[in-house]
Every structure is written in C-alpha cells, then in structure tokens.
Amino acid sequence: GENVEQHPSTLSVQEGDSAVIKCTYSDSASNYFPWYKQELGKRPQLIIDIRSNVGEKKDQRIAVTLNKTAKHFSLHITETQPEDSAVYFCAASRPLNSGYALNFGKGTSLLVTP
Amino acid sequence: KAGVTQTPRYLIKTRGQQVTLSCSPISGHRSVSWYQQTPGQGLQFLFEYFSETQRNKGNFPGRFSGRQFSNSRSEMNVSTLELGDSALYLCASSLGAGNNGQPQHFGDGTRLSIL
Numbered sequence: 001g002e003n004v005e006q007h008p009s010t011l012s013v014q015e016g017d018s019a020v021i022k023c024t025y026s027d028s029a030s031n032y033f034p035w036y037k038q039e040l041g042k043r044p045q046l047i048i049d050i051r052s053n054v055g056e057k058k059d060q061r062i063a064v065t066l067n068k069t070a071k072h073f074s075l076h077i078t079e080t081q082p083e084d085s086a087v088y089f090c091a092a093s094r095p096l097n098s099g100y101a102l103n104f105g106k107g108t109s110l111l112v113t114p
Numbered sequence: 115k116a117g118v119t120q121t122p123r124y125l126i127k128t129r130g131q132q133v134t135l136s137c138s139p140i141s142g143h144r145s146v147s148w149y150q151q152t153p154g155q156g157l158q159f160l161f162e163y164f165s166e167t168q169r170n171k172g173n174f175p176g177r178f179s180g181r182q183f184s185n186s187r188s189e190m191n192v193s194t195l196e197l198g199d200s201a202l203y204l205c206a207s208s209l210g211a212g213n214n215g216q217p218q219h220f221g222d223g224t225r226l227s228i229l
Contacts, residue, residue: 032215043118043204043220044157051214089157093215099169100215102147104157 002027004092006105014113019080021108023090024072032093032100033066033073038107039086047088048075080112115141118207118221126227132193135224137205139186145169145210146188147218148180151202160203163188164210192226200228 003026013019025033034049050057050064050073057064061080066073073092077084090105119138127133139146148160159172163182180190186207192199202225206218 030215034215034217036220043222046217046219049217095213096170098213099145099162099164099210100213101159101162101170102215102218103159104149106156 002030002092002094002101002103004090004103004105006090006108008108009106010109010111012111012113013080015080015082017080019077019084019110019112021075021088021090021110022072023074023092023105024070025092025103026071027092027094028068028071030071030092030094033064034091034093034102035062035064035075036089036091036104037086038089044089077110080110082112082114085110085112118205118219120203120205120221120224122224123222124225124227126229127195128229129195129197131195132191133195133226135190135192135203135205135226137188137190137207137221139188139205139207140219143207143209143219144186145208145216146182146186147206147208148188148190149204149206150174151204151223152200157204160190195228197228199226201226 031052036044038044063076087107093102145164147162161171182188202223204223206220208216208218
C-alpha cells in the first residue's frame with residue numbers, strides 16, 4: 001500500500017517568516033495530493049491540492065510543489081500569521097479498485113509566534 | 115450548500131457494547147469515506163462507499179463495518195467495543211466518480227470514548 005511520510009512533526013516560526021512542510025510517498029501511481037489544516041477541536045479543512053500533471057500551484061500565501069520523480073511534495077506558507085497555527089496534514093491518493101485510496105501523513109503541528 | 119454532517123458529536127460507551135455513527139454528505143456527493151483519528155496514529159482510513167457499495171477498506175478488524183443508503187447517507191458500526199477504539203471518527207464526502215483522487219470534505223466528527 002501507500003506510505004506517506006511527513007516532516008517535521010512540529011514547526012515553530014515567527015510571524016512573518018515562511019514555513020515549509022515536506023512529504024514523501026511510496027506509490028508511483030499516486031496522482032492527487034491534497035493538504036489539510038486542522039485547528040484544535042475542528043474538522044480538517046482542505047487548503048490546497050495538486051494533481052500529478054502539475055508541478056506547482058499557488059493560492060495567495062500558500063503554495064504546493066510536486067516532484068514526481070523523487071516522489072515528494074511540499075507545502076510552503078509565506079508571511080505566516082498567528083492564525084496559521086494548526087496541524088497540517090498531507091495526503092496522497094492512488095487509484096484502488098474502482099475508486100481511490102487517500103493516505104495521510106502523521107501531521108505537522110505549526111506554531112506561529114507573534 | 116450544507117456541509118458534511120455527523121451525528122452524534124459525542125458518545126460514551128463501555129467495553130463490549132456496540133455503536134452506530136451517522137454521516138450525511140454534501141448534497142450531490144456520492145462518495146463517503148470514514149477515518150479514525152487518534153493522537154498516536156493520525157488519520158487512518160477505515161472504508162469508502164460509493165453508490166451504496168463499499169469500494170475500498172482499510173486495515174481494521176471486522177468489528178468495524180459500514181453501509182451507505184440510496185440518498186448517499188452513510189453509517190458506521192463498531193461492535194464489541196474495546197478501549198483502543200476511543201478516537202475521533204471523521205467522515206468525508208466527495209463527488210466520487212472514477213478513480214482519480216478528488217477533494218474530500220470532512221465533517222466535525224464523532225468523539226467516541228470507551229470506558
């Protein structure tokens with residue numbers, strides 16, 4: 001099956017700095033890579049996603065890059081703000097049977113200090 | 115559009131009992147996936163339903179089962195509860211057709227505590 005590794009497990013940055021979270025996956029058939037943000041006590045929320053035919057995608061202060069050859073993808077948050085503090089999960093989706101399977105990394109707890 | 119709705123939000127059970135959790139997907143979404151979230155293991159895939167059929171299943175024992183109704187609402191059942199089943203159970207819905215990954219939208223989850 002798919003194995004998704006996520007690093008670091010915790011990350012502390014100062015407000016205004018950039019934050020980078022990296023993930024690797026094992027199954028070359030994986031074709032869709034979403035990122036979720038989960039604030040304490042709340043549901044995971046999809047913040048950005050990328051498909052395997054795209055190398056980079058940006059949405060305001062967040063961006064995701066994908067290197068299919070190396071099987072890794074990264075989340076970049078620029079100009080961080082205290083409200084960016086949350087746990088971030090990466091995931092990789094691969095075709096399975098007539099549907100698909102989404103496997104998550106273990107999460108990165110991001111703390112943005114004022 | 116209403117989001118994914120899960121009921122109940124909280125449940126307290128004792129070992130050996132069984133429990134049923136419910137999930138109503140976003141209108142028009144036909145796929146419902148269930149996940150178990152714990153501090154140690156993160157988000158683990160339980161199973162996925164599409165058009166009332168289980169398409170995929172994760173590595174959980176047979177005590178965990180589910181079903182999906184014709185209106186795409188889904189239920190998950192856990193029998194013979196164990197202490198280790200204490201977790202947040204999340205469901206997520208997506209449009210679902212085909213085997214290319216699609217955005218999944220999560221509900222608030224059901225917090226299950228086993229005493």
